[in-house]
Amino acid sequence: MKHQHDQDFESLLRDKGLKSTPLRLALLEILDLAISPMTAEEITHRLKKVSFDRATLFRALKTFTESQILNTVDLGEGFHRYERNCELHHHHHHIICTSCKKIEVVPFCVPDEFKKFLTKKGYRQISHRMDFSGICKSCT
Amino acid sequence: MKHQHDQDFESLLRDKGLKSTPLRLALLEILDLAISPMTAEEITHRLKKVSFDRATLFRALKTFTESQILNTVDLGEGFHRYERNCELHHHHHHIICTSCKKIEVVPFCVPDEFKKFLTKKGYRQISHRMDFSGICKSCT
DNA sequence: GTTTATGCAAATGGTTTGCACTCGA
């Protein structure tokens, strides 16, 4: 499985009705390779090559999230993280090490019964958030 | 089951090594009666009778959370909510209606296997967050 | 009399917005 090229990113943007710009392509390149969800600041550091404005970055992150190109991840750190949202890498949850901040994907999701229960209670369009934290092996 | 009185709150504070002040007592009174976790703003409204400063409120909320008198709740709204943390009302999770913002407690928690799995992976002091959102019956 | 809590004012930090300009399609 090889990485997507700029060309793929361009068609991705086109499919979503978004214009292709240097910042957006660079953003997709970085996030496509990321193993863990990245903060705006981490992204900024990796974007040194491309000139861009902070506001533009946040606008792009927001637009991409709305277009389902990215997921905005909240791990209770006081800021957001962003990750690619593609078929290879769909809905999942994380655990973050409270010491070294390493983030891993966790291989389970909220049990179906929970959703069923809430549906019976009359809730529609239910979604959930779940994340874990702890001290990882290396930090023990 | 009757509500705690100021006197009980005073001993609660004493037990935690905290000083008893008008604001703190008023805060405990309000939160002890609250059915859902409240925002700092909601609390401020209910505190009209007592004069206090915003910074002091946040300091009290922080102190109380550190002393386990309160839980700080994050439902991804962009601000925090606070709720009493007592034996009658321990660890639990919420669902918030995305339309009317009503919050309910949900009668389940993350399965034990999840924690076991993460423990086997080498994680210690694991904690979790889980919350739901959806459109409630009344808002359908 | 100490220690801790409070008020005031100013700062913080992530994120957003208004507006004029620029660039991609």
Add this chain to the structure above:
DNA sequence: TCGAGTGCAAACCATTTGCATAAAC
């Protein structure tokens, strides 16, 4: 060309902090 995307500067908003004063124990 024409609307979407960008840069700049300023605003936002929940929360925090420094510091001097005041209240609790």
